[in-house]
Amino acid sequence: xxxxxxxxxxxxxxxxxxxxxxxxxxxxxxxxxxxxxxxxxxxxxxxxxxxxxxxxxxxxxxxxxxxxxxxxxxxxxxxxxxxxxxxxxxxxxxxxxxxxxxxxxxxxxxxxxxxxxxxxxxxxxxxxxxxxxxxxxxxxxxxxxxxxxxxxxxxxxxxxxxxxxxxxxxxxxxxxxxxxxxxxxxxxxxxx
Amino acid sequence: xxxxxxxxxxxxxxxxxxxxxxxxxxxxxxxxxxxxxxxxxxxxxxxxxxxxxxxxxxxxxxxxxxxxxxxxxxxxxxxxxxxxxxxxxxxxxxxxxxxxxxxxxxxxxxxxxxxxxxxxxxxxxxxxxxxxxxxxxxxxxxxxxxxxxxxxxxxxxxxxxxxxxxxxxxxxxxxxxxxxxxxxxxxxxxxxxxxxxxxxxxxx
Numbered sequence: 001x002x003x004x005x006x007x008x009x010x011x012x013x014x015x016x017x018x019x020x021x022x023x024x025x026x027x028x029x030x031x032x033x034x035x036x037x038x039x040x041x042x043x044x045x046x047x048x049x050x051x052x053x054x055x056x057x058x059x060x061x062x063x064x065x066x067x068x069x070x071x072x073x074x075x076x077x078x079x080x081x082x083x084x085x086x087x088x089x090x091x092x093x094x095x096x097x098x099x100x101x102x103x104x105x106x107x108x109x110x111x112x113x114x115x116x117x118x119x120x121x122x123x124x125x126x127x128x129x130x131x132x133x134x135x136x137x138x139x140x141x142x143x144x145x146x147x148x149x150x151x152x153x154x155x156x157x158x159x160x161x162x163x164x165x166x167x168x169x170x171x172x173x174x175x176x177x178x179x180x181x182x183x184x185x186x187x188x189x190x191x192x
Numbered sequence: 193x194x195x196x197x198x199x200x201x202x203x204x205x206x207x208x209x210x211x212x213x214x215x216x217x218x219x220x221x222x223x224x225x226x227x228x229x230x231x232x233x234x235x236x237x238x239x240x241x242x243x244x245x246x247x248x249x250x251x252x253x254x255x256x257x258x259x260x261x262x263x264x265x266x267x268x269x270x271x272x273x274x275x276x277x278x279x280x281x282x283x284x285x286x287x288x289x290x291x292x293x294x295x296x297x298x299x300x301x302x303x304x305x306x307x308x309x310x311x312x313x314x315x316x317x318x319x320x321x322x323x324x325x326x327x328x329x330x331x332x333x334x335x336x337x338x339x340x341x342x343x344x345x346x347x348x349x350x351x352x353x354x355x356x357x358x359x360x361x362x363x364x365x366x367x368x369x370x371x372x373x374x375x376x377x378x379x380x381x382x383x384x385x386x387x388x389x390x391x392x393x394x395x396x
């Protein structure tokens with residue numbers, strides 16, 4: 001089936017995909033890929049793992065799509081599956097520290113090697129700080145900061161009250177600030 | 193700083209405070225240096241997280257191609273649209289409808305009975321059963337003639353009983369028919385609206 005992509009609304013695509021149309025599902029994946037990858041990447045802190053989690057998330061979504069109500073928010077539903085898939089991938093993987101390859105979150109426009117190094121360390125520090133958070137707090141923070149979801153939406157995705165979302169966010173941010181403050185002090189000592 | 197104030201500051205930062213709470217927070221921030229500094233810290237952290245460049249991942253097109261190759265066939269009879277629970281409001285609405293229906297039937301029955309007793313309906317009320325004769329009763333009276341004198345009270349009693357049951361049955365049939373129609377309508381309505389937002393499903 002040839003898709004008239006601009007004309008097809010998301011609801012149409014969902015209904016076509018629910019009826020087994022793989023092309024329609026491919027278009028949905030294309031539309032939500034960036035958002036899902038952004039979330040799983042921050043959950044996993046490893047591009048390889050994040051890719052596995054994204055693959056798993058979209059496969060689960062395909063299998064469960066018939067049970068999805070087309071008028072509901074597909075993005076939030078996908079984020080929920082993505083968070084679960086990322087946590088499953090992390091649980092299956094043995095504990096490892098971030099490698100140099102995983103910390104390749106650097107700007108290509110960095111002016112000099114020292115700045116590159118600092119940016120690289122900073123990116124790794126942020127990833128390590130995120131990874132050190134408990135799963136519940138990390139999921140909440142990732143959905144807020146990288147998924148751009150409102151408190152109400154996060155509460156729906158994680159199936160918790162809004163009050164819990166608020167306290168988890170508060171905890172995650174307080175904890176992140178503490179961790180990053182320590183690593184910032186360490187970096188200052190190293191480069192002083 | 194008080195925990196509740198921390199929560200409110202986070203909510204303010206995320207644009208989640210509205211109305212009176214928002215005004216109260218703005219008023220508080222205008223006079224409280226500690227909270228203003230705390231808000232700046234939270235804002236800096238958020239900016240740091242947002243500015244943190246993401247690692248390179250494979251382009252969407254390549255990802256979709258890979259995904260499509262490995263996408264499993266859906267198992268027939270696998271996860272399907274769940275039938276949502278009966279909407280909460282439908283139960284009291286159904287009960288109210290049933291109550292109205294019963295009340296209407298009783299009221300109409302009362303009116304017809306009164307009209308029949310007072311003779312207002314004349315012969316039009318024969319269907320209610322009063323004075324009706326079964327075919328077998330008429331045939332028996334015609335056949336026996338004057339000899340039916342002895343057995344007439346017993347036959348009359350039997351006639352009344354059979355007429356009563358026949359009317360009761362036809363009345364019940366009417367009501368049962370209407371009830372079935374009503375239930376069928378409810379069921380159709382329910383099936384047509386049963387596709388609820390499903391963040392559900394075994395997706396964990």
